[in-house]
Amino acid sequence: MTKRHSEGSDEQSLQAEFENLNTALEQEKSRAEENLNNFKRAQADFINYKRRTDQEKTESVGFGKSLAYLSILPVLDDLSRALAAVPPEQADNSWVQGMQLIEKKFRTLLEKEGVTPMNTVGQPFDPAFHEAVLRCPGEEGIIVDELSTGYMYKDKVLRQAQVKVACEDITE
Template sequence: MSSNETKEQENMEEQREETMEPNEAGSEANEATATADAEQGEQTTADASAQIAELQRQADDYHSRYLRGQADFDNFRRRTLKEKEEQSQYASLKLITQMLPVLDNFQRALQTSAEAADGGSFAKGVDMIYRQLFQVLEAEGLKEMDAVGQPFDPEHHQAIMQVESEEYEEGIVVEAVQKGYWLKDKVIRPAMVKVSG
């Protein structure tokens, strides 16, 4: 080999060594980067696991709250139904309690009529009972209709007869055969009336 060739060969080897040194340094840098990436990945995985655990805890908490709310609602619904049943069963309790003294007075009047021959005291007793009964019903909102002298209204009156009248114009109620009643603002029984024709 010539000295030129030897020099060239030496130069090539030097260049190889120079190119190899940065590669080895790069490989060490790559290993360091990979290690850092792996550590960062492990940290990210740990953070994600912590977030998942927190979200799971929140989901469990919301689910238990939902179940408690559902149970409370079911209890409320059952309690309300029971109260409604009791109210409908005992709706007339107050009225019946107020009617008991009226029943007592009817019994007394019947006993008095059997013992006494005086019909006047019996009539007075029955009249007192009627007034007492009407007061109880009035307190509950019952009102009598004043039909006589009023224009005929098919929503409030039930005409059973048409009569000639000099006292009233045509279409006016002349006589109430059976009284009509209101319960507060509602007609519960229309009055049976005779109407002038």
């Protein structure tokens, strides 16, 4: 009887040890799964961090470039005004043509960098893109004249256009 009792006790002991091992295994599986999930979250956080810092770097460079372009635009405006003031009888002079080529190269360079002039005359007035400096009679809210060219840098306003806007309540 003791042998049988001993065999039953051994079997119970083995069964209990097996259950303990299964419980420990399940706990370790759960901990491993939690560690894997934490690793995946950390990896995703790092990828998002890297993407965000790359984007901030790109925006910072773009902001620096836009400041440089913005400071150059008055020079282009002055060159354009000077060329517009050339008397017609001197328009064929080689120095005038040379200055026109310089202006064209200047504009081409800016356009290649993403700086483009706005198309304003005949368009509806939009305060996000235009600065109204004069009003005149005409169809309400339509831009009649451009006094200073506005520019976009890629998809953002670099400099608002200064415009003359028509208003119905003004009479000549």
